[in-house]
Amino acid sequence: MDNESFQKMKLIIIEEFKDEHKTIKFNHKIYRLLIKKLRRKLKRQQLAKERDEKIRLEELQRQNDPLYQAWIIQKEKTRLQKEIEEEEENKKARKSREQREQMELQQQQKLTKERVEKQKELLLPAKTNSPSHNPFATVQDRITASIERPVCSFYSKTGVCRYDERCHRTHNRPDITNTLLAVNMYSNFEMQYGLDNEYDFDIGLEFEESERYENFKDFFYDVLPEFERFGRVIMFKVCYNSGIHLRGNVYVQYKTDYEAMQAYKALNTRYYAGRMVQCQFVNIPSWTAAICGLSEFGKCPKGRRCHYLHVFRNPPVKSIEKEKKSSRKHKRSKSRDRSHRKKKKKSHH
Ligand SMILES: [Zn+2]
Ligand SMILES: [Zn+2]
The missing domain is CATH 1.20.58 (Methane Monooxygenase Hydroxylase; Chain G, domain 1)
Known part of the structure; x- marks a missing residue:
């Protein structure tokens, strides 16, 4: 050029x-x-x-290699076979669901009829006991639906899914776990204004020395101690994915559910850097399954649009104290900023 x-x-x-x-x-x-x-x-x-x-x-x-050609054909055959099997399975599931719904409907009609007749006998108004007001019926429906729908693999691995409530697969939302997710908590100048296109974060080895990484380090040393006030943090991960359901997500895993609960109570809906912190409990069975393995080497073909976590490398934790001391010494104005922010936090609630 x-x-x-x-x-x-x-x-x-x-x-x-x-x-x-x-x-x-x-x-x-x-x-x-x-x-x-x-x-x-x-x-x-x-x-x-x-x-x-x-x-x-x-x-x-x-393409000129006959072995390769044979392999492709075999692969294609297996794929087709699998598709046919899946289709068959879906059909069966649909049929049995329809049958069951039909049966339930008949059962319900029968019950309603019986009830109405009984009410007539007792001269009671029919309205008060109509089946649509039965709260248990809806719960039952919901549970059976979730058994039939397959589990959403993104949700079960990362605790979030780009379709959220609209997902056709089942999201098993946990009650209380030892892991908190602060949604979209981390942001930087580029993320805020959409200057960070797909591959930018992954490319090049200069990343660790860049301004972006410095910015993340400031965040890390500022926020981790806040979470550590409530217990032992055994995993702390910050996402730089570009998808809105993952962007700037902060995952904090505590040793116990109790510690996570304390942190949730104290930090949820508080303000950090002018934005509200929204926490939720998530279940991450395996961090290796949640984090994109290719992203570490900058080789993920999806780049930052990947639906698995692309996370910043955490700086060494040992130096937190040192870093804090030096920032107290050298960055007076910055620490004044922070205390100001903390005051703001306390005034909330
Ligand atoms: Zn989903
Ligand atoms: Zn990836």
Whole structure:
């Protein structure tokens, strides 16, 4: 890419940004971020081009291999077979559900009829005992429905699902667990204004030294002690996914349910950095299953749109005390900010 077209692209993205964010005052910081973003985008495009070419060549080689061809056919056959089986299973489930519903309906009609007749006998008004007012009926329905629907694998692994209540699969919402999820609690400048496109966080090894990581470290050393006031934190994970159900999520696992409950009572609906903290209990059976394994190496093909957790690497905990001391010494203005924030917190409730 020559300099002239780079300059042109630069002007275009600046105009686009100004158009989209009319209320934000354009400054040098934003300018620098936009330029960085453009550079990364161009680098990414270049890398993608090279990768595609490589994949194309490998594909050509493979397609000529008879063993490979046999394998593809076998795979396709298995897939089709599986689809047919699943379809069969669905049909069966649907049929049995319809039958059961039919039976329940008949049963209910019978009961209603009996009841009405009985009421007639006793000369009582029929309204007071109508079956639609029976609270147990709805509970029963709900339970049977959840048995039939398969479990949502995203929800059961990460405690959240992009479809939330609208999901067609079952979400087994836990009562109280030892793990709290503070929804969308972490944010930074780029996340706030949508300057953080798909792959940006994953690309390059400079990440750990970047401003973004410094920002996360500040958050980590500020927030972890807050959670530790209520007990021993055994896992602390902050997401940088871009999907709204995962964006900035903070997962805090305590040793016991009791500690998590205490933290929930104290922190839910309090304010942090001007935003309300919304906590919920989640059940994470395995962190390895919840966290995207490929993200660690920057190799996840879905990038930050992945539905498994892409998390920041936690900085060393041992240095928390040191970090706190040094921030007390050097960042006077910042600590004043924090105490101000704490006061605000206390005034809430
Ligand atoms: Zn779901
Ligand atoms: Zn991923």
